[in-house]
Amino acid sequence: MAYNRLTEFIDKLEQAGELIRIKTPVSADLEITEITDRVSKLPHTRNKALLFESVEGSQFPLVVNLYGNPQRMAWAMGVEDLEELNQRLAKLIDLKLPKGMGPMMNRGMEVFDALRRIGLGPSKTTKAPVQEVVISNNPDVNIFPILKCWPHDGGKYITLTSVITRDPGTGTRNVGMYRVQVYDGQTLGLHWQRHKGGKEHEEAGKLRNQQKIPVAIVLGGDPAAMWCGSAPLPPGIDEFLLANWLRGKPTTFVKCVSQDLEVPANAEIIIEGWFDPNEHRMEGPFGDHTGFYTPQDLFPVMHVTAITHRKDAVYPTTIVGKPPMEDLWMGKATERLFLPLMKLFMGEIVDYAMPAEGVFHNLVIVSIKKRFSGHAQKIMYGLWGLGLMMLTKAFVIVDADVDVHDTAAVAREVVNNVNWRRDVTVVDGAVDQLDHSAIEDSYGGKVGIDATRSTRTEFLNPYLSPAPIPSDKLTELVGSKWCETHQTLIVALDKTHLKPRETMHKIWELCPDYNVIIFDAFVDINNLSDVVWRALGNTDWRRDITFSRDTVDHYASGDLPRSFIGLDATSKTAEDGHPRGWPEEIFMAKEIVKKVDEHWSAYGLK
Numbered sequence: 001m002a003y004n005r006l007t008e009f010i011d012k013l014e015q016a017g018e019l020i021r022i023k024t025p026v027s028a029d030l031e032i033t034e035i036t037d038r039v040s041k042l043p044h045t046r047n048k049a050l051l052f053e054s055v056e057g058s059q060f061p062l063v064v065n066l067y068g069n070p071q072r073m074a075w076a077m078g079v080e081d082l083e084e085l086n087q088r089l090a091k092l093i094d095l096k097l098p099k100g101m102g103p104m105m106n107r108g109m110e111v112f113d114a115l116r117r118i119g120l121g122p123s124k125t126t127k128a129p130v131q132e133v134v135i136s137n138n139p140d141v142n143i144f145p146i147l148k149c150w151p152h153d154g155g156k157y158i159t160l161t162s163v164i165t166r167d168p169g170t171g172t173r174n175v176g177m178y179r180v181q182v183y184d185g186q187t188l189g190l191h192w193q194r195h196k197g198g199k200e201h202e203e204a205g206k207l208r209n210q211q212k213i214p215v216a217i218v219l220g221g222d223p224a225a226m227w228c229g230s231a232p233l234p235p236g237i238d239e240f241l242l243a244n245w246l247r248g249k250p251t252t253f254v255k256c257v258s259q260d261l262e263v264p265a266n267a268e269i270i271i272e273g274w275f276d277p278n279e280h281r282m283e284g285p286f287g288d289h290t291g292f293y294t295p296q297d298l299f300p301v302m303h304v305t306a307i308t309h310r311k312d313a314v315y316p317t318t319i320v321g322k323p324p325m326e327d328l329w330m331g332k333a334t335e336r337l338f339l340p341l342m343k344l345f346m347g348e349i350v351d352y353a354m355p356a357e358g359v360f361h362n363l364v365i366v367s368i369k370k371r372f373s374g375h376a377q378k379i380m381y382g383l384w385g386l387g388l389m390m391l392t393k394a395f396v397i398v399d400a401d402v403d404v405h406d407t408a409a410v411a412r413e414v415v416n417n418v419n420w421r422r423d424v425t426v427v428d429g430a431v432d433q434l435d436h437s438a439i440e441d442s443y444g445g446k447v448g449i450d451a452t453r454s455t456r457t458e459f460l461n462p463y464l465s466p467a468p469i470p471s472d473k474l475t476e477l478v479g480s481k482w483c484e485t486h487q488t489l490i491v492a493l494d495k496t497h498l499k500p501r502e503t504m505h506k507i508w509e510l511c512p513d514y515n516v517i518i519f520d521a522f523v524d525i526n527n528l529s530d531v532v533w534r535a536l537g538n539t540d541w542r543r544d545i546t547f548s549r550d551t552v553d554h555y556a557s558g559d560l561p562r563s564f565i566g567l568d569a570t571s572k573t574a575e576d577g578h579p580r581g582w583p584e585e586i587f588m589a590k591e592i593v594k595k596v597d598e599h600w601s602a603y604g605l606k
Contacts, residue, residue: 002078002247005129005266006220006314009076010051010063018072019049024602027056028145028156033319034588034596035603036064040325044069046606051314055145060315062145065326066223067318073329076223078246082336090340128254128265131308136258139307140185141271144315150287151589154296156182157286158271160318162218162229162239163190164261165201168210174201175239177229180217180302181283188302189283190215190275193433194442195388197235202300205277212274214259215302220268220316222247230330232338232388240264258306268313272306285584289320289327290359290434290537292583321586323356323533331360346382348375353404357529361432362536364389365396365404370452377425380448384429391432394536395448411486413451416463420515421549421563422556423450426541436583437540437572445542463562466513473510478503483525488515490525495570501546504566508548516566535569543577544568 003009013019026032032052039047047069052062067073074082146156158180166173174197181189192198205213220226225243233239244250253262259272280298288294318326335354343349350367354360368379376397383389398404398413417423425448431438438444466487474482474489481492489511493503500518507516517535524530539545546566550556572578 002249003222005310006063006223006226006268006316007312009066009223010049010314012075013049013066013072014051016075018069019051020604021051021053022603022605023053024599024604025054025056026052026603028058028062029148030151030589030592031596032062032064032147033149033321034592035605036319037321037325037588038596039605040065040068040319044071052145058143058145058315060144060313062147062315062317064317064319066316067227067329067333068326070329070332073333076227077333077337078224078248082333085333085337086339089337090343123250123252124262125252125254125265128252129310130263130265130267130270131254131257132311133313134257134306134308136306138186139271139304141182141188141304141307142185143307144269146182146315147317147319149319150293150321150586151592152293152584153286154181154282154284158182158188158217158219158317159320160219160226160316162221162226162264163192163198164216164218164263165198165213166261167201168205168208168213170204170236172236173238173240174198175229179286181286183281183301186304188217188271188273188304189281190300190302191283191286192299195391195430195433200235202275202277211276211278213277214256214261214272214274216256216259216261216263216273217271217302218263218267219270220314221264221266222251225251225264226316227330227333231334234387256306257308269309269315270307271304272308273302273304275300275302287321287586288434289323289325290436291322291533292436292537292585294434295581295583323359328356342383342386345386346379349379350400351404355407355532357532358394358536359533361391361435362393363396364392364394365398365407365410367398367400367402367404368452369400370455373455376450376452377448380425384427384446390430393431393435393444393446394541396451397449398451399453410451414449415487417451417453418449419463419556419562420547420565421551421553421560424448424552424565425450425554426545426552428542435537436580437538437544437578439540439543439578441580445540445544447541447545464513466511469514470510474507477506477510481521481525484514485528487513488517490517490519490531492519492521492523492525493570494521500568500570501566504546504548504568508564508566512548513562513564515564518566518568518570520570535567538569538571539567540578544572 049065055062067076074080146158148156161177161180163176163178176196176198178192224246228239228243231242240251252265254265255262256272263270279301281301282296283299284296285293320327331354348369352366354364379397380395398410402413403409427446429446431444433442478491483490504516547563549563571582
């Protein structure tokens with residue numbers, strides 16, 4: 001379904017009981033974040049999109065959490081269930097030749113329909129709703145209700161963006177969902193990471209000595225088109241082609257009023273400008289989807305030359321932080337849509353999942369039709385070489401009959417099948433620029449875990465049950481803050497008295513048949529979701545792992561005792577082999593929490 005503008009989608013959500021209007025005046029400085037963070041972590045039936053009609057200091061209403069549960073995300077993509085994305089694309093790219101005239105005609109109609117959807121040529125107009133209001137004399141982005149999301153953010157941020165640039169050499173368009181920091185009304189920071197298309201255009205501009213590269217920030221429009229900037233498409237593939245296919249009709253463009261770029265005519269707001277690829281400014285900190293503040297770094301500066309918007313524009317935004325939040329479901333749409341493409345290159349893949357605790361790039365679980373020893377490694381290496389999957393820090397590979405979306409079932413496979421001496425592959429390579437635990441910026445240790453059932457006869461016997469835990473002795477060693485789950489000991493440790501690696505080996509002297517994960521003393525070890533999030537985010541898989549017996553040996557005999565793994569998931573310093581510094585964890589200011597507590601009923605929220 002194609003929406004002519006964002007408010008049509010808002011109306012649909014409201015009619016379906018998926019949106020709440022908040023009429024009480026609220027502040028864009030932290031208050032909206034605290035409200036939205038609470039709502040986004042509620043069960044699906046209570047997790048609603050929020051339309052703030054009265055934001056202090058702005059005439060524009062603000063909408064947030066549009067994609068915040070599976071139903072709203074599906075409707076945004078033009079389907080009733082996200083699994084339909086997988087089915088639709090799988091059918092379109094099926095390489096098997098149809099048999100018979102009827103199936104051949106059907107395939108031809110499917111291809112024709114896809115071409116009709118994406119358009120055989122660009123659709124353009126000279127009169128666009130998004131240009132009902134044009135501000136080219138002293139434009140100021142502060143007319144919009146731009147959020148300061150977290151207390152220690154470097155400023156206000158525009159977040160739910162489609163940032164449009166063109167390669168200065170080829171003219172190829174890139175659309176990216178990049179956060180944008182507001183320095184002042186006409187100066188913005190463009191945060192595109194080194195692995196993204198915007199960065200490629202920046203580098204191309206340097207090579208051509210181009211000093212002013214046009215850029216446009218698009219806010220609002222069709223919700224499928226808004227999402228497409230986050231899609232990990234191959235370089236050179238226009239994100240609007242995907243948007244057109246999803247929405248069922250081509251996007252209509254209009255030329256910017258001050259820059260040589262085309263933008264969607266049905267958007268709510270356009271911010272036009274240029275950037276010099278040789279001009280950079282400190283951007284950040286920013287409370288990010290990792291649950292930590294991204295530290296300051298140098299990024300390009302955008303100079304605003306014009307703002308256009310609808311007369312009755314709605315300002316869309318999103319908030320990221322500790323999972324789960326709205327971006328979880330935006331990532332789930334990516335997961336379902338790109339499954340057929342993964343299968344196209346590796347037909348043995350059955351399914352994959354990106355759990356919330358893995359924040360997209362820290363953990364991917366893959367099920368396969370295993371046929372031979374080393375098959376799991378084939379998949380790991382293949383995926384590490386596939387687009388932005390290269391940034392994945394940990395793969396867990398399971399058999400075809402395991403539901404990858406059932407994390408408890410996956411954990412059982414790991415416990416039952418993995419010998420940490422033989423069934424892990426540790427490599428070094430590119431990781432996400434936001435990965436704070438990597439040994440170097442954007443480069444660190446990664447792991448592939450083969451949790452499939454062995455096909456080798458010498459490894460078919462099930463592992464013995466672990467011996468009972470000597471609780472008193474363990475408590476005497478590490479204190480009372482420990483628990484056990486899935487044959488893993490979780491310990492909150494006072495690092496001023498005990499070192500993680502030494503403690504692991506002492507624990508194994510008492511409990512030789514358990515994996516061990518060490519956390520900082522303040523961690524709530526009974527909150528399993530938080531524990532998994534911290535373990536995945538705080539671990540570099542080269543520096544922070546220890547094995548109970550020997551090291552990795554893929555040729556180890558089945559006669560040798562099973563080996564277990566220890567993870568140091570504590571915060572790191574230079575003393576721990578992490579000289580880059582450790583980021584601050586995101587927490588809301590206490591006075592804002594108190595304010596929202598006191599006003600909760602006034603917001604009309606339950």
